[in-house]
Amino acid sequence: MKRLLLGLGLAGLLAWLIALHSNLGGKTMAPLRFPTYPPALALEMMALGNKELASTLIFYNAQFYFGEKYAWRKEEPEYQRLFAGLDKATDLDPRNMDCYYFAQGLFSDIKPAIPVLNRLLKKGLESRPTDWYLPFFLSANYYFQLKDPVTAAHYLQKAAALNPDNALFASLSARMLYQGNQTEAAVLYLRAFIKETNNPSVQKLLLKRLYALEAIHYLEQAVATFTTQHNRPPRTLAELIHAGIIKKIPADPYGGTFEFDATGRVVTTSKLAEAWKDHDKRDHNQQAQ
Amino acid sequence: MALHPTFMIGYYTFKGGLRDRLVQSLLLTGLFFLLSTLVFSSFSMRQPLEVAINYSLATVQILTILVTLFLGLNLLSREIESRAGYLVMGQPISRTVYLLGKFCGLCLLSLLVVSFLGLCAAGGLLLVKLGLKDTPAIAWGNFFVAHIGIWMISLLLGAVTLLFTALATSAVLPFLMTIGVWFIGQSTQAVKNYLEAGLGEQQMPRFLNWLVTGSFYCFPNLSLFDFKTYAIYGLALPPLAVGYAMAYGTIYTMILLVLATTLFQHRDMT
Amino acid sequence: MTSAITTSRLSKSYKKGVRRQQVAALANLDIEVQQGEVFGFIGSNGAGKSTTIKILMGLIKPTDGQAWLFGQQASAPAARARVGYLSEHPHFYDFLTPVELLRLLGAMRQMPQQDIRQQTEKLLGLVSLSEAADRKIRGFSKGMVQRLGIAAALLDDPDLLILDEPMSGLDPLGRHLVATIIRDLQQQGKTIFFSTHIIPDIETLCDRVGILVRGQQKYVGSIQEALYPAGNRFEITVRMPEQWRPEQGILAPHHLLWHKESLYKFEIAETDISSIAQGVIASNGSIVTLEPKRRSLEELFLDLSGHSEPTTERTLASPAP
Incomplete structure (x- = not known):
């Protein structure tokens, strides 16, 4: 009888602890940091002849880290460290397509990251010369971020030659080169990219971007209609509602509001570019203060 | 049927290995790991099949080498250190026959281990492939050659254990030293490539450079037997590389055996 | 051979x-x-x-x-x-x-x-x-x-x-x-x-x-x-008549190890065996046991360790062909 009571008492205590833990929520969690990996040579030596596996493990770590940090904890991922990890993973196994795909998904919208991202993709292209994704990614980065349609077209042709049955390239290159509608091309590119992913957190990130792009596309079309009707561009987005062209301004998935920039283009208030910063340096500065 | 004593010793070493609890548990672990291929590969975004091949080959390699190391410890080093070796050496056979017999048994055991794990890996890969659409074909030929490479590594390390056993008077020392050779042998090529690429010239003192070059020629270069990349990505296998690796492995192993038997001749079995 | x-x-x-x-x-x-x-x-x-x-x-x-x-x-x-x-x-x-x-x-x-x-x-x-x-x-x-x-x-x-x-x-x-x-x-x-x-x-x-x-x-x-070894000592056990006393007769100089009722055990030298046997019989006694005093292994080792030169049975002829 005594033992039974003791057992029940302990069970009750455990239940209380579990309840307490879920109430505490994230407060008891240790901060999540992405590791800084040793140099690729050291990693290769530690892998004991299994560098492909080491590469996959780094990628998995990056993927799981991103999932927890971005989708679950809703914290800002340490993008530079993530990139450094993926860079080392592709040094170990330059054929690891997961890394390139993940890197493109994560960094293609962060303008300051584009030079290093393109370098990473070119490393992949060297080892995977028959993979159409890599020139496809490069083409998108050159076109949307670096505003270099000539190089973009060169890579797009390469991608099309590797995958001649895909209709995507024709419509994409038509929009990129002849109609000059960047937003429409970007939506098309992003849809093609999202179709290929099976990682929920990456999908979440990309869908957010897609919604923003679609909203911008929608607003741009409204601006074009306004301009033809009134022979002048609208001064504010609110004018579009007054003119009865749209019912309301769509919400910015990044939490801000859509507005016109200095050249009159619709932009979001997304601060994505700021996410590309050196966390180590920032930590250091914080400590110094 | 009267077998040569070498093969008799080999056969009984083989038997001993099969009845070794440690080996049995390592094989069970291997089975578990190969089944986990299904889970492991599912996390890949773009190349689940490649990851599955990669993971199962790595499992086969690590486990085969571990089994070889422990078999070397239990069936070679421990036997010679304990008095069990007296029984065999008290027979009218030479020590060379004894040592070669032991090595034969070890070869047979690691062949069995690598085939068993390889078959399990192949089964796991077929399962993974069943659950996937539009995957490239698995390069079974390369997969097979990768296993031969793994077997070669385990034979080489077995011969290394044999050499150290012939020299050392403790059982654990050869085991640890073989692990050392394994670590070094897996990385000499990478370090040498790194140095030759001119990346490390600034930081590296000259003597370190010599050390690396020295160990490259002295220690077995185990990266030569790594055909995993070809199997994972279905790349065309260069026949010259395979042939060279096989010749290198065979000659290196034979040199180790000659050294081991020569040294063992002059050893006191105290 | x-x-x-x-x-x-x-x-x-x-x-x-x-x-x-x-x-x-x-x-x-x-x-x-x-x-x-x-x-x-x-x-x-x-x-x-x-x-x-x-x-x-x-x-x-x-x-x-x-x-x-x-x-x-x-x-x-x-x-x-x-x-x-x-x-x-x-x-x-x-x-x-x-x-x-x-x-x-x-x-x-x-x-x-x-x-x-x-x-x-x-x-x-x-x-x-x-x-x-x-x-x-x-x-x-x-x-x-x-x-x-x-x-x-x-x-x-x-x-x-x-x-x-x-x-x-x-x-x-x-x-x-x-x-x-x-x-x-x-x-x-x-x-x-x-x-x-x-x-x-x-x-x-x-x-x-x-x-x-x-x-x-x-x-x-x-x-x-x-x-x-030669020169070893012996132990003799004899049964003697009631009136016999160890202090008298041929056994007197020898070391008495023990006695119980009519049984007596002496330590004697090898050379004295025959004279003692005759004396015992002459005194109407009988010999029960006569055995050499055995050395223990320890004694033997101690003894052998004392010698500086090894005691060999014989020098070896030239080794076998």
Whole structure:
């Protein structure tokens, strides 16, 4: 009888602890940091002849880290460290397509990251010369971020030659080169990219971007209609509602509001570019203060 | 049927290995790991099949080498250190026959281990492939050659254990030293490539450079037997590389055996 | 006929410790064991018995001197063809059963399958292990392993048996069993060379013994001569009439060990035996026992250690061809 009571008492205590833990929520969690990996040579030596596996493990770590940090904890991922990890993973196994795909998904919208991202993709292209994704990614980065349609077209042709049955390239290159509608091309590119992913957190990130792009596309079309009707561009987005062209301004998935920039283009208030910063340096500065 | 004593010793070493609890548990672990291929590969975004091949080959390699190391410890080093070796050496056979017999048994055991794990890996890969659409074909030929490479590594390390056993008077020392050779042998090529690429010239003192070059020629270069990349990505296998690796492995192993038997001749079995 | 075992100035020294000091385990051993002889090799622990046996079995190399088995260099594998060997604390592949173990050993000796099977059955019966024939050696007791070792040594019907402490680890029954086996083998004309530190075994079994003290050969010859050397003292027990007193008569100068009722025990010298016997009979007494005073092994070793020069039976002729 005594033992039974003791057992029940302990069970009750455990239940209380579990309840307490879920109430505490994230407060008891240790901060999540992405590791800084040793140099690729050291990693290769530690892998004991299994560098492909080491590469996959780094990628998995990056993927799981991103999932927890971005989708679950809703914290800002340490993008530079993530990139450094993926860079080392592709040094170990330059054929690891997961890394390139993940890197493109994560960094293609962060303008300051584009030079290093393109370098990473070119490393992949060297080892995977028959993979159409890599020139496809490069083409998108050159076109949307670096505003270099000539190089973009060169890579797009390469991608099309590797995958001649895909209709995507024709419509994409038509929009990129002849109609000059960047937003429409970007939506098309992003849809093609999202179709290929099976990682929920990456999908979440990309869908957010897609919604923003679609909203911008929608607003741009409204601006074009306004301009033809009134022979002048609208001064504010609110004018579009007054003119009865749209019912309301769509919400910015990044939490801000859509507005016109200095050249009159619709932009979001997304601060994505700021996410590309050196966390180590920032930590250091914080400590110094 | 009267077998040569070498093969008799080999056969009984083989038997001993099969009845070794440690080996049995390592094989069970291997089975578990190969089944986990299904889970492991599912996390890949773009190349689940490649990851599955990669993971199962790595499992086969690590486990085969571990089994070889422990078999070397239990069936070679421990036997010679304990008095069990007296029984065999008290027979009218030479020590060379004894040592070669032991090595034969070890070869047979690691062949069995690598085939068993390889078959399990192949089964796991077929399962993974069943659950996937539009995957490239698995390069079974390369997969097979990768296993031969793994077997070669385990034979080489077995011969290394044999050499150290012939020299050392403790059982654990050869085991640890073989692990050392394994670590070094897996990385000499990478370090040498790194140095030759001119990346490390600034930081590296000259003597370190010599050390690396020295160990490259002295220690077995185990990266030569790594055909995993070809199997994972279905790349065309260069026949010259395979042939060279096989010749290198065979000659290196034979040199180790000659050294081991020569040294063992002059050893006191105290 | 060549000798079964011949050694000539056989020496072995080890380097020990950090300073690599030379420690002599065996120095200048000269023995010759004839075929058909039972030779006991005696010495305390660490006297060099096992070292000698390991040299004979080719397990270790002598630092100096040579050893031959049936005229062949002991280091050559072929020399062991006619030899059965039992090591001290034998250690077998414990994953095997006795039957498998004997099959392996038989195969290594290139014995025909038929013979291996017959011998296995016979020998496992002889050392009473028939019931454990198919059990893993892993579960065997120390005595069972020792007996299996004897069966393994006898497998190929060897002409020479080299047994290192065959009695160790055995219970009295096992010891009796081994003694019986050795006697049987002696009758079959086999040569047996065994080391031991148990004196009663030697007395009953050996034709000759060699005694080692700290690596030095101190004695080679008959065990009786070693234990009861010339000039040895005797113990005599006599039954005397009631009125007889030890202070009177011929026994008066001798040392009285004990007396109970009419029984008296004296310590006497060998030379006095006949005169005492006559005196006892003259006093109407009778002799109950007369036995040599036996030296203990410890006394023997102490005695031998005292000598600076080894006592050899004879100098060896030139070693076997």
